[in-house]
Amino acid sequence: MRQLCELIDKGKLKNRDKILERLGRLKGRFPKARPFVKTDVTTTKRPKLEWSWDRAKYKHALAANGAYLYTKQSIRLDGS
Secondary structure (H helix, E strand, O other), X not given: OHHHHHHHHHOOOOOHHHHHHHHHHHHHHOOOOHHHEEEEEXXXXXXXXXXXXXXXXXXXXXXXOOOOOOOOOOOOOOOO
């Protein structure tokens, strides 16, 4: 996703349809991440890709599946 954003920012990828195609390929390649990522491609003269993770939804899904979180800092899912 970062590489795609870099291509767009550098002006190497300007066509909105091509950006959406590449975004679709990424979503196809990583289908489990799709529900946790929000994307938006602007329709201005120079397209821009904006994306963000829904971290709370991701952590909740991991906890619901019985997975453990491994991070640099200890994260408690119960909010305490």
